Amino acid sequence: MAVYTEVTDGDLDRFLEQYDVGRALSCKGIAEGVENSNFLVTTDTGPLILTLYEKRVARGDLPFFLGLMDHLASRDIPCPTPIRGRDGESLRELAGRPAALIAFLPGMWPRRITAHHCDRLGTALAHLHDAGRDFAMTRRNTLGLADWRPLFAQCADHADRVHPGLAEELDTALRDLEARFPDTLPTGVIHADLFPDNVFFLRDEISGLIDFYFACTDFLTYDLAVCVNAWCFESRGEFNLTKARRLMSGYRAARDLSPAEMAALPVLAQGAAIRFLLTRLYDWVNTPEGALVRPKDPLEYLHKLRFHRSVEDPRAYGLE
Amino acid sequence: MAVYTEVTDGDLDRFLEQYDVGRALSCKGIAEGVENSNFLVTTDTGPLILTLYEKRVARGDLPFFLGLMDHLASRDIPCPTPIRGRDGESLRELAGRPAALIAFLPGMWPRRITAHHCDRLGTALAHLHDAGRDFAMTRRNTLGLADWRPLFAQCADHADRVHPGLAEELDTALRDLEARFPDTLPTGVIHADLFPDNVFFLRDEISGLIDFYFACTDFLTYDLAVCVNAWCFESRGEFNLTKARRLMSGYRAARDLSPAEMAALPVLAQGAAIRFLLTRLYDWVNTPEGALVRPKDPLEYLHKLRFHRSVEDPRAYGLE
Numbered sequence: 196m197a198v199y200t201e202v203t204d205g206d207l208d209r210f211l212e213q214y215d216v217g218r219a220l221s222c223k224g225i226a227e228g229v230e231n232s233n234f235l236v237t238t239d240t241g242p243l244i245l246t247l248y249e250k251r252v253a254r255g256d257l258p259f260f261l262g263l264m265d266h267l268a269s270r271d272i273p274c275p276t277p278i279r280g281r282d283g284e285s286l287r288e289l290a291g292r293p294a295a296l297i298a299f300l301p302g303m304w305p306r307r308i309t310a311h312h313c314d315r316l317g318t319a320l321a322h323l324h325d326a327g328r329d330f331a332m333t334r335r336n337t338l339g340l341a342d343w344r345p346l347f348a349q350c351a352d353h354a355d356r357v358h359p360g361l362a363e364e365l366d367t368a369l370r371d372l373e374a375r376f377p378d379t380l381p382t383g384v385i386h387a388d389l390f391p392d393n394v395f396f397l398r399d400e401i402s403g404l405i406d407f408y409f410a411c412t413d414f415l416t417y418d419l420a421v422c423v424n425a426w427c428f429e430s431r432g433e434f435n436l437t438k439a440r441r442l443m444s445g446y447r448a449a450r451d452l453s454p455a456e457m458a459a460l461p462v463l464a465q466g467a468a469i470r471f472l473l474t475r476l477y478d479w480v481n482t483p484e485g486a487l488v489r490p491k492d493p494l495e496y497l498h499k500l501r502f503h504r505s506v507e508d509p510r511a512y513g514l515e
Numbered sequence: 516m517a518v519y520t521e522v523t524d525g526d527l528d529r530f531l532e533q534y535d536v537g538r539a540l541s542c543k544g545i546a547e548g549v550e551n552s553n554f555l556v557t558t559d560t561g562p563l564i565l566t567l568y569e570k571r572v573a574r575g576d577l578p579f580f581l582g583l584m585d586h587l588a589s590r591d592i593p594c595p596t597p598i599r600g601r602d603g604e605s606l607r608e609l610a611g612r613p614a615a616l617i618a619f620l621p622g623m624w625p626r627r628i629t630a631h632h633c634d635r636l637g638t639a640l641a642h643l644h645d646a647g648r649d650f651a652m653t654r655r656n657t658l659g660l661a662d663w664r665p666l667f668a669q670c671a672d673h674a675d676r677v678h679p680g681l682a683e684e685l686d687t688a689l690r691d692l693e694a695r696f697p698d699t700l701p702t703g704v705i706h707a708d709l710f711p712d713n714v715f716f717l718r719d720e721i722s723g724l725i726d727f728y729f730a731c732t733d734f735l736t737y738d739l740a741v742c743v744n745a746w747c748f749e750s751r752g753e754f755n756l757t758k759a760r761r762l763m764s765g766y767r768a769a770r771d772l773s774p775a776e777m778a779a780l781p782v783l784a785q786g787a788a789i790r791f792l793l794t795r796l797y798d799w800v801n802t803p804e805g806a807l808v809r810p811k812d813p814l815e816y817l818h819k820l821r822f823h824r825s826v827e828d829p830r831a832y833g834l835e
Binding site for chain 1: 522525557621623
């Protein structure tokens with residue numbers, strides 16, 4: 196739940212005057228997203244999303260993110276299209292923050308995940324990877340393999356307070372990953388954060404993929420591993436093989452995995468688990484008491500990491 | 516900022532099937548309001564507000580609140596109209612909570628209050644009081660004079676931790692109010708919580724009065740006193756006489772005040788100040804650390820109480 200910056204009606208009117216979208220009829224902060232401030236603006240011409248970029252998003256990355264959304268939307272990926280002002284620009288300032296006006300996408304993110312959702316997600320992810328192939332810009336994954344060790348170092352001293360033995364367990368898992376993580380696999384634009392609240396469905400079909408603010412250039416199969424973690428575990432930690440199978444088959448129906456990609460899946464899934472475990476741990480130990488946003492439980496990802504470390508054979512993920 | 520209850524797409528679809536409003540295209544939690552969970556739902560037929568009533572609103576009061584909104588809307592007061600289902604009912608259950616679908620009101624609440632806003636507010640408040648005269652139901656003000664002493668008793672022990680000497684100062688102020696509060700004044704339906712975030716403006720005119728969940732039957736002039744406190748002080752505590760004058764003249768243009776009402780204004784304003792001071796103090800000492808909603812500063816209302824206790828003559832509020 197997040198609105199960090201207030202927008203006055205006068206500032207909003209002056210902002211919208213730079214676009215051909217009509218005048219504001221209302222502007223309501225949306226209680227979703229933890230990185231930016233998002234508003235649902237209605238105008239004479241319909242609903243729009245207004246995003247104010249807060250400090251966790253680097254300004255220098257915004258042209259990549261907005262350019263990528265523009266590119267993917269032009270390739271029929273149902274993702275938010277940045278709206279250009281009369282000057283051709285989609286990025287400007289509002290209330291002292293970088294800000295963009297974005298087309299409204301219908302749909303709701305699924306609160307109860309079904310195997311059908313996983314199937315549609317898999318296909319949409321493969322289409323996204325395919326559509327990103329001719330996107331000209333690149334962005335290093337700033338939460339990739341090389342970044343996990345420094346991130347761990349910033350919170351290792353507090354890890355055992357969160358869970359006894361966690362620091363040593365993470366150190367071992369990181370050492371293994373540093374030794375075994377693949378060097379070369381098919382690479383391209385990945386979403387890198389495709390959790391259920393970033394995927395809208397309407398009448399059982401995907402109507403929107405949102406929140407591209409972790410998108411980067413990395414192994415395509417790593418994106419699939421992020422989705423395995425985010426979509427295929429039940430709330431009590433059980434791995435749901437049916438969902439994983441449907442995610443894999445949905446993906447492979449649109450883009451097949453090479454034998455090297457399949458073989459790498461267990462170690463990529465461990466990497467994806469440790470990436471979210473580390474950022475959650477960092478937030479957990481660095482969120483001041485009384486903060487408006489409650490940090491997510493890092494231990495959920497410790498259980499996922501342990502599961503993937505127990506997997507010997509990629510067929511455990513429903514690959515055939 | 517508040518969404519306390521999650522609504523699944525399936526539950527929402529089944530809920531909307533009971534109305535003639537089309538099917539849901541999206542549903543986004545709104546980061547406003549601290550008492551209930553509010554969602555902006557878009558359907559084929561346009562935007563709607565979905566409110567889930569959380570535990571701070573008594574279920575037994577909901578027919579009064581919804582009936583009042585219905586009544587006022589039928590008298591052309593720009594307030595949220597509860598939408599009736601095919602069964603004629605506007606109140607039903609969703610996600611285990613009482614829930615109502617409410618017409619969408621355009622406009623934004625003013626972040627920077629001007630004297631013009633106060634003028635329009637005054638007139639709208641008088642119209643609301645006038646339109647409420649033939650509303651048949653009544654509701655006792657559960658945060659009125661008789662309730663302040665018990666509320667104070669629940670947080671008196673912690674008051675001095677918030678501000679040294681606060682307990683004694685409040686005790687004195689309460690004793691004075693108990694002795695001097697009027698017994699009889701023109702009475703009717705009041706909003707009782709008409710803060711700027713409950714008043715929408717569009718193109719400098721009022722487009723909506725919202726959040727009737729403190730509405731009750733009480734002295735009409737007490738409602739004006741609540742507005743004096745909420746609209747006529749600057750953020751550093753200065754009383755803005757120009758704004759108060761415009762509020763008063765805007766009100767009196769539509770409904771004049773009797774000599775008794777004018778004479779009572781200083782003590783009503785003290786009462787209105789102590790009501791918000793006490794509920795904020797209660798929330799301040801009872802909000803657990805790390806809560807999602809940050810309690811509002813009670814001391815803002817201590818300064819307002821002190822101001823009103825220094826007022827001898829109601830002309831200090833801009834009355835002529």
